[in-house]
Amino acid sequence: MATVKLWTDEEAAADPRVRAVFDDIRATRKSDFVNNFWRALANQPAVLERTWASLKEIMVAPGELDPLTKELIYIAVSTANSCAYCVHSHTAAARAKGMTDGQYGELLSIVGMASETNALANGMQIPVDPEFQVDR
Amino acid sequence: MATVKLWTDEEAAADPRVRAVFDDIRATRKSDFVNNFWRALANQPAVLERTWASLKEIMVAPGELDPLTKELIYIAVSTANSCAYCVHSHTAAARAKGMTDGQYGELLSIVGMASETNALANGMQIPVDPEFQVDR
Amino acid sequence: MATVKLWTDEEAAADPRVRAVFDDIRATRKSDFVNNFWRALANQPAVLERTWASLKEIMVAPGELDPLTKELIYIAVSTANSCAYCVHSHTAAARAKGMTDGQYGELLSIVGMASETNALANGMQIPVDPEFQVDR
Amino acid sequence: MATVKLWTDEEAAADPRVRAVFDDIRATRKSDFVNNFWRALANQPAVLERTWASLKEIMVAPGELDPLTKELIYIAVSTANSCAYCVHSHTAAARAKGMTDGQYGELLSIVGMASETNALANGMQIPVDPEFQVDR
Amino acid sequence: MATVKLWTDEEAAADPRVRAVFDDIRATRKSDFVNNFWRALANQPAVLERTWASLKEIMVAPGELDPLTKELIYIAVSTANSCAYCVHSHTAAARAKGMTDGQYGELLSIVGMASETNALANGMQIPVDPEFQVDR
Amino acid sequence: MATVKLWTDEEAAADPRVRAVFDDIRATRKSDFVNNFWRALANQPAVLERTWASLKEIMVAPGELDPLTKELIYIAVSTANSCAYCVHSHTAAARAKGMTDGQYGELLSIVGMASETNALANGMQIPVDPEFQVDR
Structure with missing residues (x-):
């Protein structure tokens, strides 16, 4: 294909x-x-x-984030970008690095929840609070 | 706005x-x-x-993922979904939970890298390796 | 800008x-x-x-869908595509065509829910049931 | 898969x-x-x-939007998010709830048109008219 | 399907x-x-x-852009939107119009690079330089 | 911001x-x-x-694609990914490299058209023609 x-x-x-x-x-x-x-x-x-x-x-x-955390982030981005290949390969990689079923369930929950609140925030075009801005 | x-x-x-x-x-x-x-x-x-x-x-x-890891995943999804509000609020939340500059730099690197390889995999429509499939 | x-x-x-x-x-x-x-x-x-x-x-x-339904669909797509301009203009249009607060709340709920289940389905790469396929 | x-x-x-x-x-x-x-x-x-x-x-x-309208909105979001599974399942659901070929053709037209104008508005970064802002 | x-x-x-x-x-x-x-x-x-x-x-x-350039742009958009069908059909069209392997490799590089810097710019919510704004 | x-x-x-x-x-x-x-x-x-x-x-x-074509591709991807910063910076870059109003209009047309047909193809989940597959 x-x-x-x-x-x-x-x-x-x-x-x-x-x-x-x-x-x-x-x-x-x-x-x-x-x-x-x-x-x-x-x-x-x-x-x-x-x-x-x-x-x-x-x-x-080696860096400041451990290898499994890196894979969870990779899966999250790949899911949001609808990359079937990348979802498959990095989910397999995360499992090989020790991802438990509980961690996977939480990852899916967070990715789903973030996608939902992304839609709500974009749908209402909510202005960023000044408290979240970085001073310069 | x-x-x-x-x-x-x-x-x-x-x-x-x-x-x-x-x-x-x-x-x-x-x-x-x-x-x-x-x-x-x-x-x-x-x-x-x-x-x-x-x-x-x-x-x-409380769950199996620590609070900071959850925020990193949330930022990753929000970035991929181009939700300005969510990127701002969860980056602030991650900092409040102790995200270091080094961790933030790695997060940005991973989100950027994943977006790049997502594009390459989608651009060539690479078929998923059988090794990545879950047996049933 | x-x-x-x-x-x-x-x-x-x-x-x-x-x-x-x-x-x-x-x-x-x-x-x-x-x-x-x-x-x-x-x-x-x-x-x-x-x-x-x-x-x-x-x-x-004139068509088979009424004007307000058309605007609701337009807002839904514009939200998923992160088009700030389009979200603003079509939300205003929907209100001008009679969208109630209750309808708007349901629209936001559906767009949020769909974004969440889209992420869950893409995250697990769930295969399409044969029952959903169109015969030929 | x-x-x-x-x-x-x-x-x-x-x-x-x-x-x-x-x-x-x-x-x-x-x-x-x-x-x-x-x-x-x-x-x-x-x-x-x-x-x-x-x-x-x-x-x-039950709510203020009828069941078929809800499904049309769901299909619209799922299409914009490239969720193959969700497009299939909710198109089947919409048909089961009475979606006609004419309504489906209009849905596809609107989703396509919205995607096109989303791209045009994002491509030119058009500023939101003050008329579309909600006063506070 | x-x-x-x-x-x-x-x-x-x-x-x-x-x-x-x-x-x-x-x-x-x-x-x-x-x-x-x-x-x-x-x-x-x-x-x-x-x-x-x-x-x-x-x-x-006929226009100001040559047919092959048009197809390259079409592939780029289709890749970013995760449209498998469109990536396939327009990659075939680009090849039929003379796309070389070298051009294809550069296209993939640019699409990947742009996706990466899109994520970095969105991830840090970088403000647009005044130099890039069109006066009016 | x-x-x-x-x-x-x-x-x-x-x-x-x-x-x-x-x-x-x-x-x-x-x-x-x-x-x-x-x-x-x-x-x-x-x-x-x-x-x-x-x-x-x-x-x-230097490569096989000329500098302006590269910028057009970059704008196309940035538009599809809703990256406001990148759209601004690369549109300015394209103009600096000689993009005419006519070329810009065609670029916008193609990006809009591709987004529309992407939505139509994803909305109907059209199967890829065997003619578009690469043999192996």
Whole structure:
């Protein structure tokens, strides 16, 4: 159903730029599985390299937010943007990082609640309280 | 700029249903400040009551996600939905709950990155890997 | 705050294509008021003409849905699309066509509820029941 | 294709909270059919209970808007939010409540027209006319 | 999977309004292929006629933007709006009009980048610089 | 109205990472003007550096799409995502790169038309024609 072909391992191995990224994905994740997102991006090596570099820096490198919290935020954005692929891949990633059923239920509740109040606030065009503004 | 009037404290005090919700907001938050969202919803007491009841259950009651994580998810959804009011109010709430500059920077990075990969996945209509499907 | 200038009545009167549309807006609505949307579109006469022609056919000409129901649907879409201008103009239009406070409260409730269940359905990527498919 | 399992009738019958909601859905709708949305929500009983309670209050209880108008608004929001599941389920619901082909054609026209003018207004960032503001 | 039936050539031939549009699509595109979008719209002849007339005027008639640039813009909007059908059909159209792999990769990069900076700007609610405003 | 402070030139000059990016923005654009987007991102130096590096690579470096076409695509995405800031800044950029009134009118027409057909295709959940699928 894609608008581009999905690269096989054989095709990826034959292109040095693509192979380098696939190798780094496997090494970083300690898994042989390379999901379709990267197989589709392989059609555009520059986009593939830049996207993986950013994702690794933002989602993999240690920071102040723990890995599971990062995935919950990712699922929330992907749901609001109606990205079926991203919802699936990051829900699987969150589960692999230990998301419990209780946490998932709360995530869904918050995403639903936020979408509802977003609609109410946009529907009434409520002005921002001065208390919420950052002084300068 | 709203499509509805924002209720003053005097007006709220004169309507039993609105007063009850405003009182509970103040008691729950241990603060006299009632933000414009509730002052706008006061025009529709049934919507006001139902929305506050849900928000209290989802965002205030103890659960498996800590209060700051809940706010980060709320900001993420509100950003993706372009709700200016909600971005402002929940960013202020997250700061009040201890969000550091480092955490905020990571949140922005993740929301930006997710929006980018959402666009790439939707743009190429990448099929979901069977590995991400839930068996039944 | 616009990216284009808003045409004054004097400027509109000096351009035959713009004047013709402004005249028809006034005649159709039986009001001298021409709102900013049309004053902005006047910068592009072809877009102005086509947009007004479509709007008149869809929103003004008699059909199977009554005028108020049409406005409620318009507000719903504009809210979901975060169009501040459109929310304001069509809420005013709905009020002018008789929308009661009770109807407005129900509209807001439905738009909020739909946004919430949209997020829940997209968040869990629920498959469409065969019962909802149209046979062929 | 879901990120969660869909509960069978047997599984639902074995969980008192889920069974109670399923029973009420069947009684309220006077039909044995329980669609996938509720079978997916069953994984999170608290979300299931809260969502059904809200939906019943907003969409089923008598109000100032008739049931078909409510469904048209629901379809409009679901379309703007790109929720495939919700578009399917509420279009089927609207048909069951008597939506004619003519009404459906007008709904589609309005949703399309609103989306177009939303884009035009957002694209030119047209300022809201003072006439549309609510005085306070 | 549609909510409406898709008209066959036989059915289209039997309805004068639908046949006229299908004939014009084939003549304009110099191809016998009529894609599902039009076969679905055929259920609503007025919507079919108006949509085809607008599309022909905007996308087919000569203007200041070349045909390929128009398709790139169309893909960009369709991606941001999560319209799977439209992404597929206009990516195919862009390829038919000569889009190279290099151009496609740049398009995807820009759509991804814009989505990311949209999220950053909305997430921080950055005020518009006076330099970007149009004087009036 | 921002959720963060906007850095002045004095503040930027005092932080080596921020100063380096601001200097490069000025050198690349051959202009002393640094718009608010970068002054807001300055609060998060890592996000500032990464975002500018990507934008420079995608929007400034020579490629197969000309600079004006890139800006038109950027406006289209920003409009669909309801990003007021981005619509303003990139419309100004497009004008600076030579966008004519005629091209702007066509851009608006296409963005509006695409939004309309996106809604129609999503509203009817039209299945993708096999002819649009990429073989594998």
